[in-house]
Amino acid sequence: MGLKIKKISGGYVGNSVLKNVSFEVADGEIVALIGLNGAGKSTTINHIIGELHPQQGTIMLNDVYLSQAPTAFKSQIAYIPEQPILYDELTLEEHLHLMLSAHMIDNTVTWSRAFELLKLFRLEDKLHWLPTHFSKGMRQKVMLVAAFMLDAPLLIVDEPFLGLDTLAQKDVVRLIREQAKKGNSVLMTTHLLASAAKFVDKFIVLHEGTVQFIGTPLALADAHGLTLDNLDDFFDLMHETINDEN
Known part of the structure; x- marks a missing residue:
């Protein structure tokens, strides 16, 4: 089943951003939403997680419509934002308890999974730290632990490699692949x-x-005369196309 976006149009007050957007992310599938800044990626994600309400169209996850059952819909999602969102007055352990309690899975099994992730990202000895003591990379790792421990039907990751060292980037890719295999x-x-x-x-x-x-x-590389190794040049081609049109 997975995620199904059908003919979504929407945006912010006085600013329509999305125009008839449709796509699917099937069970076990890894999909990257890409585009230049301002293309509508963040707006799309904000609609999926329920922060914005579409002007038209439907958003469905495993046969649950966001508009009809928002709580049931959102309970299926684990979300890692581009910028870490932490509460200054809560320790790392309290953040994890809060996340698990919100999903009603604060139990021994999920905590076992959480400790595995804490060790992976070298945070196991920092459970009583407050966010003020975390570096930017460590804050991002806290968000990664909080999301991956949920094993949610839909994982949404906004710029997963931002602020992470090379080793952590490899760990994130492995964890994403594990999610898809499940x-x-x-x-x-x-x-x-x-x-x-x-x-x-x-x-x-x-x-x-x-x-x-x-x-x-x-297919994307072939369509623009690129190879997989130089696919990063795709954004340069987009810039050139926009400049030519202007």
Whole structure:
């Protein structure tokens, strides 16, 4: 089943951003939503997580419509924002308790999973730290632990590699692949196309709030005379196309 976006139009008050956007992320599929700044990626994600309400269209996850059952819909999502969101007065352990309690899975099994992730990201000895003591990279790792411990049917990751060292980036890719192997859907955004091409199933290209392309990394590269290794040049080509049109 997975995530199904059908003919979504929407945006912010007085600013319509998305125009008839449709795509799907099937169970076990890893999809990267890409485009230049302002293309509508963040707006799309904000509609999916329920922060924005579409002017028209439907958003469904595993046969649950966001508009009809928002709580049931959102309970299926684990979300990692581009910028970490932490509460200054809560320790790392309290953040994890809060997340698990919100999903009603604060139990021994999920905490076992959480400790595995804490060790992976070298945070196991920092459970009583407050966010003020965390570096930017460590804050991002806290968000990663909080999301991956949920094993949610849909994982949404906004720029997963931002602020992470090379080792942590490799760990994130492995964890994303593990989510897909479990049958969970993964939707991510990234500007590192050549790196993403090694593990995503398809790219969705957004431009000025409309879907311009849906297909495999190889299909995207072939369509623009690129190889998978130099797929990062795709954004340069987009810039050139926009300048030519202007």
